[in-house]
Amino acid sequence: MAEKKYLIKQISIFSENKPGRLAAIAKALQEAGVNILAFSIAEANGFGVVRALVNKPDLAHTTLTDIGFMVSFTDVIAVAMRDEPGGLFEIARILGEAGINIEYSYAYSGKDGAVLILRVDQVEEGVEKILAAGGTLLDVSLFQ
Amino acid sequence: MWDPRAEEMPATELKRLQYRLLKTLVYRLYSFSDFYHARMREANVHPDDIRTLADITRLPFMYKRDLRDNYPDHLFTATQDELVRYHVSSGTTGKPTVVGYTANDLENWTASLARSLTACGLGRGDVMQVSYGYGLFTGGLGMHYGAERIGATVLPSSTGNTERQIELMQDLHVTAIACTPSYLVHIGETAEKMGVSIRDDTDLRIGVLGAEPWSEAMRTKLQDALGIRVYDIYGTSELSGPMFTECTEQNGIHLWGDLAYPEIIDPETGESLPAGEKGELVMTVLKKEALPMIRYRVGDVTVLNDEPCACGRTSPRIMRIQGRVDDMLIVRGINVFPSQVEHALMEIPEVVGSAFQIEVDRKGALDSMLVRVEMSPEAFSDKITDLMQIRGKVAHTLKSSLNVAAQVELMAPGALPRFEGKAQRVIDRRVY
Numbered sequence: 240m241a242e243k244k245y246l247i248k249q250i251s252i253f254s255e256n257k258p259g260r261l262a263a264i265a266k267a268l269q270e271a272g273v274n275i276l277a278f279s280i281a282e283a284n285g286f287g288v289v290r291a292l293v294n295k296p297d298l299a300h301t302t303l304t305d306i307g308f309m310v311s312f313t314d315v316i317a318v319a320m321r322d323e324p325g326g327l328f329e330i331a332r333i334l335g336e337a338g339i340n341i342e343y344s345y346a347y348s349g350k351d352g353a354v355l356i357l358r359v360d361q362v363e364e365g366v367e368k369i370l371a372a373g374g375t376l377l378d379v380s381l382f383q
Numbered sequence: 384m385w386d387p388r389a390e391e392m393p394a395t396e397l398k399r400l401q402y403r404l405l406k407t408l409v410y411r412l413y414s415f416s417d418f419y420h421a422r423m424r425e426a427n428v429h430p431d432d433i434r435t436l437a438d439i440t441r442l443p444f445m446y447k448r449d450l451r452d453n454y455p456d457h458l459f460t461a462t463q464d465e466l467v468r469y470h471v472s473s474g475t476t477g478k479p480t481v482v483g484y485t486a487n488d489l490e491n492w493t494a495s496l497a498r499s500l501t502a503c504g505l506g507r508g509d510v511m512q513v514s515y516g517y518g519l520f521t522g523g524l525g526m527h528y529g530a531e532r533i534g535a536t537v538l539p540s541s542t543g544n545t546e547r548q549i550e551l552m553q554d555l556h557v558t559a560i561a562c563t564p565s566y567l568v569h570i571g572e573t574a575e576k577m578g579v580s581i582r583d584d585t586d587l588r589i590g591v592l593g594a595e596p597w598s599e600a601m602r603t604k605l606q607d608a609l610g611i612r613v614y615d616i617y618g619t620s621e622l623s624g625p626m627f628t629e630c631t632e633q634n635g636i637h638l639w640g641d642l643a644y645p646e647i648i649d650p651e652t653g654e655s656l657p658a659g660e661k662g663e664l665v666m667t668v669l670k671k672e673a674l675p676m677i678r679y680r681v682g683d684v685t686v687l688n689d690e691p692c693a694c695g696r697t698s699p700r701i702m703r704i705q706g707r708v709d710d711m712l713i714v715r716g717i718n719v720f721p722s723q724v725e726h727a728l729m730e731i732p733e734v735v736g737s738a739f740q741i742e743v744d745r746k747g748a749l750d751s752m753l754v755r756v757e758m759s760p761e762a763f764s765d766k767i768t769d770l771m772q773i774r775g776k777v778a779h780t781l782k783s784s785l786n787v788a789a790q791v792e793l794m795a796p797g798a799l800p801r802f803e804g805k806a807q808r809v810i811d812r813r814v815y
Binding site for chain 1: 758760763764765766767770771774792793794795796797798
């Protein structure tokens with residue numbers, strides 16, 4: 240299926256809400272030579288989930304599991320945004336028109352433009368709808 | 384059976400024997416123990432007042448603090464040259480206590496374990512790995528001599544270096560292990576990481592588990608996960624050490640009636656409770672020479688069962704220990720035992736029921752209880768709402784089983800400490 244090439248493997252890491260957990264994750268990834276492209280922290284009372292796009296997701300998974308972290312993979316998609324005023328609005332309008340329900344999202348602005356990372360419910364259907372509404376999706380090979 | 388005459392003794396004959404042994408013991412203590420003599424005088428009871436076995440309730444209790452107050456050996460009724468060994472308790476709940484043993488004391492201890500291990504289906508041809516600590520703790524040496532007595536081959540591996548323990552288990556075709564339940568869980572987890580299946584890659588068939596409270600749910604889980612049968616063992620250093628186990632019926636721990644006389648009392652009033660009612664275990668050790676124990680308040684909460692057992696043994700049984708009188712937490716006026724928390728958590732597949740911690744605190748006038756529990760890796764979802772749902776489920780299950788609300792904190796697998804000795808699961812931060 241053509242949409243497959245837009246599915247990016249995000250790693251999600253369970254973390255207790257206490258100082259030093261993020262440092263432990265980042266240090267382990269550094270030592271394994273894994274580059275973090277984007278990340279976010281979702282927090283609830285008492286715990287959090289660290290979500291990250293990395294260049295080597297399988298290596299990151301093994302590395303973190305070995306030191307006791309609970310890790311899972313989730314498919315996300317990356318939408319290209321213009322890095323100027325109105326960039327987010329343009330994408331948000333496309334998503335709205337496409338009827339996409341966002342579970343969570345985070346963004347980063349890199350040297351090749353801004354990118355919005357999305358976790359949507361029906362990911363393959365979401366890809367089709369975004370493309371049909373005129374959105375630009377980034378190919379997984381750009382990341383991993 | 385190891386000793387059929389003792390193990391199958393008819394109830395009336397056993398009661399006569401117990402009465403004779405009790406009467407002798409009381410006379411001995413009244414004559415030779417300044418401590419117990421004074422305590423009997425205080426209670427206004429003389430050995431002549433003990434005319435039936437039931438008169439035991441007229442005798443004063445002995446407490447853990449009596450051993451501590453008389454540290455190290457002031458309660459002994461044997462002189463040092465008659466002693467062949469000392470054991471010293473860990474002192475986790477206060478000052479350590481010292482137990483001395485005469486040659487007869489060791490013999491009775493070993494004989495008790497020989498009967499018990501035989502009742503678990505062990506014997507000549509078995510290889511038993513003793514993964515209790517050797518040394519001052521009674522677990523290692525006690526099990527060691529008990530297993531040797533029945534002709535099993537003992538692997539005295541003690542605690543620690545779990546990977547090596549698993550290698551030896553494979554290489555020496557170990558068939559039975561004696562350790563704490565939490566350590567067996569740890570062995571199972573470690574074996575899995577090493578790519579070793581206890582079920583398929585070892586000859587292990589029996590576990591004899593004790594020295595900390597555990598539950599029926601944990602038994603089922605261990606038996607299913609490892610493909611072995613696990614039995615509960617009971618004892619404390621004051622009674623000699625690990626002494627009594629379940630038989631293959633797995634329905635209560637046989638207390639050999641010619642060695643021990645159990646009672647169950649209400650811990651608040653000291654009144655005796657009938658068989659079947661939950662209360663504090665009180666033990667009289669009928670044949671101890673160096674450190675005799677009469678009506679010793681063990682502090683463990685259990686139920687006495689004097690129905691005959693399907694295995695044919697006539698001695699009374701105690702059912703699984705449900706907690707410690709002094710572990711019992713009173714949270715907002717409600718009695719909570721850590722074992723109840725464990726039992727409730729075992730019902731929830733999304734968490735690891737054996738890995739938990741309870742923290743009690745007080746905010747203003749109100750007690751608050753926090754339960755930390757490890758999640759099963761399979762249950763981990765990237766969505767916060769899923770995790771909140773699991774937490775809600777745990778909180779709901781705890782509330783309905785304990786009758787008191789608990790906050791719940793989800794932890795990553797392996798985040799909570801594992802204990803190779805007695806599991807310390809409760810942190811009480813309340814200041815009164």
